[in-house]
Every structure is written in structure tokens, then in C-alpha cells.
Amino acid sequence: MKQLNDEILKSTNEMWADRPVVFGDGDKNAIIMLIGEAPGAEEVKEGKPFVGKAGKNLNEFLEILGLKRENLYISNVVKVRPTKNSPKTGKPINRPPNREELELFVPYLQREIQLVKPEFIVTLGNFALKNTLMDSKITIGECHGTLIEYNGFKVFPLYHPASIIYNRALSEVYQQDLLKLKELL
Template sequence: MQIPETMNDTLTALRDTLVQLERWGCRGFDCNPRSIALSEGWLRSAAEGPKSAAVKPPGADVKPAGENLAHIQADLGDCRRCGLSAGRTHLVFGEGDPKARLMFVGEAPGGEEDRSGRPFVGNAGRLLTRIIAAMGLTREEVYICNVIKCRPPGNRNPAPEEIAACLPFLERQIRAVAPEVICALGTFAARALLESPLPISRLRGRFHDRHGIKVMPTFHPAYLLHNPDQKRAVWDDVQKIMALLRLPR
């Protein structure tokens, strides 16, 4: 294989590869028309030469600062970025106050969420709603979403490539909402947000800093349904969130 000699050669090869993959109907690669159009823009920029010494971070052109949730949801579209799309009924984006002070992030939609297109509406969701009410808040006053936007078959654990496909959209949701606190519900949410291999039992109970946002990991409501003895631990975590946000107790 010939090694590209210049940046322009590299970008041309990338563009041509994306075009061919799209024609073949490949999945698992970001070879959609938007990416091809973006690579054309890179080619024009390379041909024109640098306009300043500043270097834009990767993805800056497709993840603009100040975007709102509607823009992100439209960009997500009828997502086919991983194999979960083949078995879903509805993609579950998220709901609540777009400028909430408190954001709840779970793992992935379950059966009722897949059927309705709304996050946390099954048994675990009803328990989360009661927890939110106990904090003196409503679902409309917080923002609720998941790391994964489509239901894994049989509610299995999400695979690394599925998390990788969805995580950029979660990152954009977090930037758009800009909450003061994120409550990470369960191991997978906590690991994704904190980039930590530790189990939720080791991460919960204290705040972690994530780019200036406080993250409180705690047990997932679905776990509490089978382990009600852990409700006290979750309530302790929730009270720390309430104290930080100065909510009435």
C-alpha cells in the first residue's frame, strides 16, 4: 500500500475510503454522508492552508459550543451507528429541564422505555421518580437520560463498542444542559462518566469532579428493586446532592 506523502493525500484517501464504505452499505463505521461532507471540508482547509496558529480540537466542527438539545437530537437522528439499532422500537434520547441543575444518567433503556421512547418509565423509573419527589423535585425539574440510547437485547450489559457509539452524544447533552451535579445511576454510567474501572460500590458515597461538574455515583434503581436493603445507601448519596444544591430537607 502506498503511504500518503502529504496531509492532502491522507485526507483524500480518507474521503475516498468513506465514500466506498458508504456505497457498500457498511455499518459500524461513521461513513454517512455527513462524514463525507466533513472530509470535503478538511480537504478545502488543507488546500487553503492554516488561517491561524490556533488548532481546533477534534470534532469541533460537528459539536459546536452552545448547541441545544434539539440540535443534538436532530444530529442523532435515526441512529444506525451500532448494531443495537436493528432491534429497537424507539430510540430514547432523554427528557426534562434543558437547563436543569441536576442530571440523572442511567445505563440504557429497558423494555418499557424502548416501547415508549422515554427514559426511566418502567418499574425502576417509577422508583427513580419517587426518589426525585423525595428530594422535593419533579421529573420536569431535572434532566434524565442514559449512556446508551437503544435497548440492548434482553437488557444485557452494553458492549464497549455500543458505549463508544453513544458516548459522544451524552457528552454533548451534558454540555448543553450544563448541570451543577450529575447523579450516575449504576456501574456502567459511573464508569462511562468517570473513566474508572471501579465498581459502583467503590465509587458511590462521594463526589467526583468531571470537568468542573460534580458527579455522585449511586446504585441504579433497578438494583434497588432486588436489593431493597441498599435504599439507605442511595438516600445518603441523594442527601449529599441535596446539600450541595441547597435543596430544602
């Protein structure tokens, strides 16, 4: 994993020296790997994935599953924070990753998965689902809460924990999906 992280750091520094890298974190022999979209401001500040508001929701979901964060491996598709300047404040705000970021980071994600070799991959959100499965047509709305076999891995798509912050109606669906996942584990 160190070699992979060194390669990521080298590639990133060549393209975006001013953008800190947030590597995957946790047990490198984990049975479960969680994959999100990209780090946000809090993640960059702490150097760990899922520590901001979405991290709070993630911790609640881990509690429902009876899992501890240190027993998982948590990563993102994109390892740097994608930002744009807010038209109101001029300060950096999150934006969806662009093609250049995907071209750099998706191959690294695929290698990261092969190194961890988890039994289960839990994708968090549409973006993580599409880029983990390398399928631009699949959507979280059509396959959340269902087990998908992919390259010898069991992939379980969930809505992103942040989606509950913005859409409270998803909370019940999210809870039901978590219970399905708990049964599989």
C-alpha cells in the same frame, strides 16, 4: 439539542434501524442531570427514560429530594435498548451494552452533557458512572454518595434505582446517599 438528536438518530438508523431511540428528556437548562445505563422495554414503549420499574423508584427518590421530574434532565449512556433473546422464552430481554454501542453513544453523551451544562450530574449505577467519567476502573461501590469534580461538573454517583429492586440491603445505603445529595443541593 435537536441537532445532536438528529445525529444520534441518523447514526442509529444506519446501524440498527429496528431499534427505537430513547432520547434524553426534561429541562434542557436543568441544574441537575440524571444519567442511567440504557432504556428498557417500558422506556422504548413510552419513548422516555426511566418510566419502568426503575422509574417508580426514581420518582420516590425525587420525592425525598423535593425535586420534580420536569425540573431535571434525564438521559442514558446508550440511547437504544440492548437486548438478547431469553434462553427460556426466546423473547428479547435486557443485556449490558456492548462495545459497539458504547463507541457510538458515549461521545454523544459527552456532547449532551456539554449542551445541558448542569451544575450537578447524578449517575445512576456503575455503568453510568464509568461512562460519564470515562474511567473504566472506578466503581460505584467505592464512590457512591461522594461528590466528584469532573470537567467543571459536580458528579454525584448513586446506585441505580433498579439495584434496590434486586438487592433490598442497598435500600438503607441508597437512602443515606440521597440525604447527602439533598444537603448538597
